[in-house]
Amino acid sequence: MKKNSSMTVHSLLTLAWILISLYLAFIFAPNEANQGNVYRIMYIHVPCAWSALVGYTVIFAGSVGYLWKRSQFADDLAYAGAEVGFIFCCCLLITGPLWAKPVWGVWWVWDPRTTLTFVLWLLFVGYLLLRTFFVNPAQAALLSAVVGIIGFVDVPIDYMAIRWWRTQHPQPVIMGGPDSGLPPRMEIALFTSIGAFLCLFFYLLRQRLHMGTARRDLEQLRRGETATEF
């Protein structure tokens, strides 16, 4: 019961936060000098990028946790992080070209940032495919953890790409060093929407984790034992 009510609170919080960030993104924040209204897709694009990166970080954390503690929860966490992170990564790859077309004049440019974001998407795909193709379910958690950890090596590179290399992709606006800041109103809107998306991310993550525990309970019942709390 307690779990359910905390989920309800979380869902309402997410909803409210998203509504606020929509208001800030579309009404409160001013037009951008060169791009006009077009730039407003940033309030979806950037939060998606954050959520996708957090998603792969969750895979990594869950993988390390599983190998270390052998807790089924950690394995569920990694799987959940992959599925939810993948959705945001898809949004990231959809909003990117939508933004690029009017601004750069092309849908896609192969620069380090876009390349490595595409790589991130492929890492999600590889991980998720792997999880569905195991022959022996007892090995699934172990082998996915190994792949999740090795794949994570690429994630910091993706994050650092726009910092290390000068690219066509815009420079980071957050923690990107001096003169990279946004006007205050835009900054407020951006931070709020990042917060809203992360809130949504963790809400979906919790729901997905819930499914994982439920599946495990079901397996246990099918094995003809009473379900116990893990």
Add this chain to the structure above:
Amino acid sequence: MRPGTIPAEHVLEVRGVSKYFGDFSALRRVSLRVAGGESLLIYGPNGAGKTTLLRILASLVQPSEGEIALDGVRVERHSTAYKKRVGFVSHQTFLYDELTVRENLRLAAKLFGVRNLETAIDSALGLFSLQDRAADIAGRLSRGLQQRVTLSRALLHDPDFLLLDEPFTGLDAASVVALESLLRQLPMQGKAVIFSTHDFAQGASIASRMLELDRGAVRYDGAMTDAPWAALRARPEEAVRG
């Protein structure tokens, strides 16, 4: 039970071991204690969990719950000390088809850190009269000969616990006799033998004790002398057919 002429110094314990594959239970809370000098038959219908139990004992498979203990101490994952004391003969031969019999045995002997390599290999070959097959390529041997090489391989490092999963498969009459006498001899040297076979009569003639598994759970664990009646009562047709 065979009279304990030699004090039992090696003790292998299975403590409440379960193994799941998703919603399928291969083993359910199996507990077992085997000491040096014993020979244990693991018996049960197909899918009873015999192979899973043997693979867990060989440390090839990790239990989902429970643990294995050696001489009272819990066996950790990848414990090299444990692996040195266990020999395992599985359905599969563990032989490289491209290597000769001697090369296969030499590889195993090196990995197990066997001293006096060539002497140990020669005596292992001698156990199943394989001396004149030493230079043959393993992949070209018949299934029965390969099984004899596999048996020699498992004995190379002189294990305290010998685990055998259906070891009689494919053996010719002479080799069956040789293996039977070996399995009777080892316990007298203080070793423990744990094996599974579908031929109840053959198993009963070798083992001092029986563990009967049924759908992953222990159904009977006790002296062989009482066991045949239990097994016959349970499934006479199988025990008779063998």
Add this chain to the structure above:
Amino acid sequence: MRALDILWTLFRKDLRIEWRQRETLASICVFGVLVVLLFNFAFTPAGEESLRLLPGVLWIAFAFAGILGFNRSFAAERQNACLDGLRLAPIEPGLIYLAKMLSSLVFLAIAEVVIIFATALWYNFSFVPSIKWFVSIVFLGTLGYVGVGVTFGAVAANTRMREVMLPVLQFPVVVPIFIAAIEATSGALRGEASSQFASWVRLLVVFSVIFIVLSFLLFEYVLEE
């Protein structure tokens, strides 16, 4: 040193098996050369252009040859469950990885020599002027590539459709290695000063070390059941 002794034993075992059947080596050499040939048909490059295409062609050929090799690298261990035989032995699981990595490195290196000869011939290109840097870059890139490939080959061996699963796992992860290797190779082949492409070489070293160390540490979990 027992560990080195074991490593050497396992490594020699792989070489001996490969020598007796010559399956992996023959298939990856032929496959790699075919990739180069197809590129030649597709682009028929001449003169300056071939210098621009060459690094990419080489690394794509190496990549495909490698994938074929990794898919096969555990084939010998799968027959008769030989991998179980290794897992029974009282040895550090990381050694099984290192031995496999070294033998795969040798096989891929041989294939790469064949591929490089083929390209030199068909593209009328001399690798001699830049040979020192070229060889080091190819070695480092191959090292990192094999370092991940052996681990993922072992992972993919436990899945359905492993021939598809391996490249899907492998290629995204090694993209940084590829980018660095191709950039460094083209710098070296153009005869640039080594300071021009040194940062790419550094990246190659970093990635190779990270991937090999991680794989060495994680391989025991790959072998677990």
